[in-house]
Amino acid sequence: MPGFVGIRRVRLDNEGMAEIIHNQTVDALLNRCSIRAFEPDEIDDDTIATLELCAQHAPSSMYLNDWSAIRITDPEKRRKLAEIGRQSYIGTAPLLYIFVIDEHRNAQIAQRMGVDVESGEFTLNTSYRFTQAQNDATLALQAMATAAESLGLGSVVLGTVLGDIDAVIDLLELPQFTYPVLGLALGKPAQQPEVKPRMPREVQFMENSYFGDELTTRTRMEAFDAEVHTYYDLRNDGRPEETFSKQIAKKAVAQGVLQSGLDHAKRQGFRLDR
Ligand SMILES: Cc1cc2nc3c(=O)[nH]c(=O)nc-3n(C[C@H](O)[C@H](O)[C@H](O)COP(=O)(O)O)c2cc1C
Structure with a gap:
């Protein structure tokens, strides 16, 4: 596996009764840790396409596919997000995504099919869908992070970009029925933290x-x-x-x-x- 650095710590089951089965996937998961310093190397288009496709293949509640991810390439937007999140690596990571709940796309589709999305019959904007769409977005983000790990990249999940939700909504021009969930910064690791x-x-x-x-x-x-x-x-x-x-x-x-x-x-x- 490219970039795989080997098992830093062989873990036994806590009670010492069972032994953990190792393979590349298990070891990648057990050795995962958040990466907050990245080499400046750009991430090539094939890698980006692979990561995005892996994210799309995550499970989706009711097959609604009600999330989107916005890749932030504009330096000014990155700078602003780093300021909101108060973490410099948000601005410097070679690849940065903000995952959002997205019922906007589905509302447009439903409307095209004759549903009145302003009426009480419309339920994609209710609390159950909000939480399930948030789950969808998080699972997709995690699939992307795991795929990245398997390709020798590192990542960190970014909750702090929600430090100013109104500012994020404005910055990313998020329309009705969308809502920011989490950021994900990715790149080639420039540090090797201990597994937490x-x-x-x-x-x-x-x-x-x-x-x-x-x-x-x-x-x-x-x-x-x-x-x-x-x-x-x-x-x-x-x-x-x-x-x-x-x-x-x-x-x-x-x-x-x-x-x-x-x-x-x-x-x-x-x-x-x-
Ligand atoms: C929902 C969520 C939000 C997080 N937000 C941040 C963040 O804003 N900045 C950051 O540096 N790490 C963030 N993290 C990473 C956690 O700090 C990290 O996963 C935790 O300390 C465990 O460390 P590990 O990932 O190295 O095992 C976040 C993780 C999750 C799951």
Whole structure:
């Protein structure tokens, strides 16, 4: 696999009872990590076509295909998005996409077929479709990221581009029934971060019903907390990460997220109360 850097860490199942089966796909997924520094090399048209086609082949709720992705090549728009997201690599990544919920295209099709999209019978702008279209867009983005990884490229998902949703809507001229979901920056990696630890499988995967025993979960999380504390995030000036629990406590009261709510959906014609 081009660009494949080998297994950085062979993982055993958390309980040590099962051994992980390795192949190129599994290893690519287990070694994936977000890349935030890119070589300046341009991404060629064949690669772009391949990545876009892989994204299109992701599953789609009700086969509505209700997402679109906008490739940002205009330097001024990139600069503005980097400013909105407050992350310089948004401006410098060789390839940058903003994935959007897109019921605009479907509304046009339905209208052409005689549906009155301004009437109450129209449901593509309701809350269920909004969330499912968001799922579609996210799955497509992840398919693109995985395809990129398999081709030796790296990527980072960008939620911070939603730091100013109105500005993104204006910048990308998003029409009625569209809404920004996430950005994806891609390129040839210019860094090799450590694979970031994940919590014990038993805490995240449950059987038949929700497992909520707080004490057992807490005990299992202690070792994970310690592991996260040994992880060095390249963004962190050589300091180890805070424990997972400390991070959660901080993020649980982060006020910045309030500006990225769904208030702006109404402006785009969505009726999230339906
Ligand atoms: C929905 C979503 C939004 C994210 N937004 C950002 C972002 O704006 N900037 C960034 O640098 N990383 C972003 N990330 C990447 C996460 O920080 C990263 O996936 C997480 O810390 C785990 O690290 P890893 O991807 O290296 O395993 C985002 C990831 C997701 C899934």
